[in-house]
Amino acid sequence: MNDPDTPAARGDAAAISPADAPDTGHGGLDRRRILDAAVRFIDEHGLRALTMQRLGAYLGVEGMALYRYVPGREALLDGVVETVVDELFGDPDVHLEAHAGWVDYLQRLAHGLRRIALAHPEVFPLVATRPPAAPWVRPPLRSLRWIESLLDVMIESGFSDENAAAVYRAFSSFLLGYLLLEVSARGVETGPVEEPDVSPIEDLSRYPLLQRLEPHLSVDVAAQDFEEALEALLDRVALLLPRRRRPARLTEGK
Amino acid sequence: MNDPDTPAARGDAAAISPADAPDTGHGGLDRRRILDAAVRFIDEHGLRALTMQRLGAYLGVEGMALYRYVPGREALLDGVVETVVDELFGDPDVHLEAHAGWVDYLQRLAHGLRRIALAHPEVFPLVATRPPAAPWVRPPLRSLRWIESLLDVMIESGFSDENAAAVYRAFSSFLLGYLLLEVSARGVETGPVEEPDVSPIEDLSRYPLLQRLEPHLSVDVAAQDFEEALEALLDRVALLLPRRRRPARLTEGK
DNA sequence: CCGCCGCGTTTATGACCTAAACGGGAGGGC
DNA sequence: GCCCTCCCGTTTAGGTCATAAACGCGGCGG
Numbered sequence: 001m002n003d004p005d006t007p008a009a010r011g012d013a014a015a016i017s018p019a020d021a022p023d024t025g026h027g028g029l030d031r032r033r034i035l036d037a038a039v040r041f042i043d044e045h046g047l048r049a050l051t052m053q054r055l056g057a058y059l060g061v062e063g064m065a066l067y068r069y070v071p072g073r074e075a076l077l078d079g080v081v082e083t084v085v086d087e088l089f090g091d092p093d094v095h096l097e098a099h100a101g102w103v104d105y106l107q108r109l110a111h112g113l114r115r116i117a118l119a120h121p122e123v124f125p126l127v128a129t130r131p132p133a134a135p136w137v138r139p140p141l142r143s144l145r146w147i148e149s150l151l152d153v154m155i156e157s158g159f160s161d162e163n164a165a166a167v168y169r170a171f172s173s174f175l176l177g178y179l180l181l182e183v184s185a186r187g188v189e190t191g192p193v194e195e196p197d198v199s200p201i202e203d204l205s206r207y208p209l210l211q212r213l214e215p216h217l218s219v220d221v222a223a224q225d226f227e228e229a230l231e232a233l234l235d236r237v238a239l240l241l242p243r244r245r246r247p248a249r250l251t252e253g254k
Numbered sequence: 255m256n257d258p259d260t261p262a263a264r265g266d267a268a269a270i271s272p273a274d275a276p277d278t279g280h281g282g283l284d285r286r287r288i289l290d291a292a293v294r295f296i297d298e299h300g301l302r303a304l305t306m307q308r309l310g311a312y313l314g315v316e317g318m319a320l321y322r323y324v325p326g327r328e329a330l331l332d333g334v335v336e337t338v339v340d341e342l343f344g345d346p347d348v349h350l351e352a353h354a355g356w357v358d359y360l361q362r363l364a365h366g367l368r369r370i371a372l373a374h375p376e377v378f379p380l381v382a383t384r385p386p387a388a389p390w391v392r393p394p395l396r397s398l399r400w401i402e403s404l405l406d407v408m409i410e411s412g413f414s415d416e417n418a419a420a421v422y423r424a425f426s427s428f429l430l431g432y433l434l435l436e437v438s439a440r441g442v443e444t445g446p447v448e449e450p451d452v453s454p455i456e457d458l459s460r461y462p463l464l465q466r467l468e469p470h471l472s473v474d475v476a477a478q479d480f481e482e483a484l485e486a487l488l489d490r491v492a493l494l495l496p497r498r499r500r501p502a503r504l505t506e507g508k
Numbered sequence: 509c510c511g512c513c514g515c516g517t518t519t520a521t522g523a524c525c526t527a528a529a530c531g532g533g534a535g536g537g538c
Numbered sequence: 539g540c541c542c543t544c545c546c547g548t549t550t551a552g553g554t555c556a557t558a559a560a561c562g563c564g565g566c567g568g
Contacts, residue, residue, distance in 0.1 A: 029546085052525065064526080065547050073525065128434070129379050135442045136471035138435055148461040155463065165470035169435075169479055177431025180382070181392055181423075188389045207402040209409065216419035217390035225423055236486050283515085306556065318557080319516050327556065 029061065031069045035079045042080065042122045052076075081130050084123050085143050088112050096149040102157040103234055103247055106167075109150065110175060110230050113140055117179040124183045128176055138172035140179060158245045167237050174233050182222040283315065285323045289333045296334065296376045306330075335384050338377050339397050342366050350403040356411040357488055357501055363404065364429060364484050367394055371433040378437045382430055392426035394433060417494045428487050436476040 034055070041058050042050055052073060056063035070076045088094055094112035098105035117124045117140070128139050141147060147168065154164035204211055238246050288309070295312050296304055306327060310317035324330045342348055348366035352359035371378045371394070382393045395401060401422065408418035458465055492500050 125383050148463050151463040162470050173431035177427035209402050209405040216416050
């Protein structure tokens, strides 16, 4: 057998769904319904559990039925990524245009992406690591429309072409690092419902500081770290602007 | 068939190795040889191509032989990650102790990890995303010894316990974001040797800025971005230190 | 000289992806 | 009303994989 005991993969079709699944309600697949179901499925059972057969069952259908609407598993995953990233368009707090300046724009965009990451922790690693369509599409902002929008806002705000591109790169790296780590940490603390494991992780006694700092390391300050790093990034970005157009102060020196 | 045409996955055992493979030279497996071979294999053929059978063939042996030394595929991947991360111990430019202050220490550590990422672009995503042993082990620095070392250096340099932990978190996020993006961008520009693809990616005409900035977006300035973001991070970290112990200037104002 | 054991091989099972053939029912043309 | 035809989900089949379990060979200590 494959994946002999992985908790997520121990999916007897029974346990997986007919009861609470969306199950279409009236039969009749289509690409959208499949993709949405796939996202929900991954949210509920984890990426590893996603199988054509199981997703089919989740929709009340044989696995092969999906192939009529989706070219294959890889394409399905691409669709999942796209579906999740596109949630950004439905977010009332995030806008394609900067109504209140580039700082506000980038903050809303960052928070919007963070919301998505936290809403779909099991999907986000996919968003982060799936090979992008073009080399300059940098996860997690992998939508041409949003990239265009970001560049537009920066340029309208007075940044040079080169600096706009640099901001895009720095912003991507920032988001990827912080969100991927936040999401995967959350996954580790929630996910592995495994047995207490015979090995208490490893011999901690050899690492006195790890022991002493364990409380500090385990406190979840991801939200605060994110805010602070975002502020720092925005401050740094502001310095790229010709002095006259620079916003006075990003934060009121708490 | 699986993976119908993926270039990396088109591995007839013939194409894969006996010729240039390590092939032990004298038969006789062991865990170390297997792990090293796995790293080389992934470097050469990509992660997707790694199969128990193929790795066996690469070593001149049947796939099942590996199971005597490795509990299974997952464990193998864990071993690969560990192997690669442990290269840090062999790096003459990186030291467990800070001989020249914490700034120098963090710079060397960051560059050491970047060297690893660039040396094993196909392995790095694994380093980045594999669930860590403990929740406070943050990729890509997933070695207890190095975490301990980092915390030690920071604390010896006068940072509080809390700030040392904060530095560790910020440093991890920074490395993860920048290195993962750099490595995957490199992978995209090299990797997909696919047919020119009927769709020229997507209709670019709707995104005038993407078109106009394409040159700026495609220039590879990853190294420079990395240095600048590292400097910015270190500057920010320096502010955590009591004023008296703060290093005068990190960069001589270029 | 023999039986045991370390180690790679063979055999077997089951999960999974996917190509291809299949079949039933619903709707349109007559 | 009848039949033809697609649309769409199902069945069938075959290939790749991971992995458990039985196997067998060669060397070594008794």
